[in-house]
Amino acid sequence: MTMDWDRRHCARKGHITYAPDENHLRRNLHASTAVGTVWRCLRCGDFVLGEPHGSGPADRAPLMPRGRALRDLFILRFLAVERVLRGLLVILAAWAVWKFSNSQDSVRRLFDDDLTVFRPVARHFGYDLDHSPVVDTIQKTFDYKRSTLRIAAGGLGLYALIEVVEGVGLWFGKRWAEYLAVVATAAFLPIEIYELTEKVSYFKIGTLALNILAVLYILIGKRLFGIRGGHAAFEAERRGESLLEVEVAAGETVPPLPVRPRSAADSV
Incomplete structure (x- = not known):
């Protein structure tokens, strides 16, 4: 059984939510429920009740270490x-x-x-x-x-x-x-x-x-x-993961559908 470092850290330190300025990302990062508005945590991905901790452009989202x-x-x-x-x-x-x-x-x-x-x-x-x-x-x-x-x-x-x-x-x-x-x-x-x-x-x-x-x-x-790759590769990896956090949490990154091999019947 592998440890979920993200949820473990959020349980100890609390969730971090963020409202990006981009509307298409903003819509996917929050939802309305019977008890109020919820926002998705940038670290563990769980929805959290209440106002976001920060807002701004997606590329200014906080660098949240995860995994x-x-x-x-x-x-x-x-x-x-x-x-x-x-x-x-x-x-x-x-x-x-x-x-x-x-x-x-x-x-x-x-x-x-x-x-x-x-x-x-x-x-x-x-x-x-x-x-x-x-x-x-x-x-x-x-x-x-x-x-x-x-x-x-x-x-x-x-x-x-x-x-x-x-x-x-x-x-x-x-x-x-x-x-x-x-x-x-x-x-x-x-x-x-x-x-x-x-x-x-x-x-x-x-x-x-x-x-x-x-x-x-x-x-x-x-x-x-x-x-x-040194420091440049290290910073690029951190920044890239941070941008992906917003995109993945917002449902922007969708895994490709599996390609079914073509059969002889498909060619007819």
């Missing part, structure tokens, strides 16, 4: 939420690194004091804290210069800003955000692949697969960088 376009918008908004959440997490990481750079010595003393307290307990359970890889990694960070930590915090902040801006743009279906998503995501793919060579995990594999699919989907589906 595949609505599905694409849903996927883009899923990616947008993922990007914004990732950006917020990176912002927290940048803030933590910045705070750490300002109180590096006090954090070192606190860590050493706690390590001294837990060392006998760990030794009792056969765990050597003095040779622990995790402890060694934490202690190495105490030796980083404050300027290095602040540069790292600034880099994380810039990355978070890119993710948040990208997410907001994708949510509203902006084309510049699609370019930003492809470029930014593709730029970090080599790093993600390198991390897999160091240590493999299901989370890393899933993240890499999601990012690769996102790049291919946006790149090909949205005709970026001249693919499949």
Whole structure:
């Protein structure tokens, strides 16, 4: 069973009706009923009771995403939420690194004091804290210069800003955000692949697969960088579908009748 994206979206956001100036289209887009005038929704095609939401020339009808376009918008908004959440997490990481750079010595003393307290307990359970890889990694960070930590915090902040801006743009279906998503995501793919060579995990594999699919989907589906006709073909497709929405809803486009093969009796 396939999902009816048009009716699903109208159920959540409401119908959109339009009264074109052209009389032959206008007549077919509305009807009179016992309860009042109804107009056909440009998205799902159902008749809606009440006055139209807009009016004007047919070629100025609102660009209503429907069918595949609505599905694409849903996927883009899923990616947008993922990007914004990732950006917020990176912002927290940048803030933590910045705070750490300002109180590096006090954090070192606190860590050493706690390590001294837990060392006998760990030794009792056969765990050597003095040779622990995790402890060694934490202690190495105490030796980083404050300027290095602040540069790292600034880099994380810039990355978070890119993710948040990208997410907001994708949510509203902006084309510049699609370019930003492809470029930014593709730029970090080599790093993600390198991390897999160091240590493999299901989370890393899933993240890499999601990012690769996102790049291919946006790149090909949205005709970026001249693919499949580029921006001109993409806009022509959107505008053409919008004009067809008015014509099809008005009954202008009628499928051709099937042609019956001629028999010998027809020739007589």
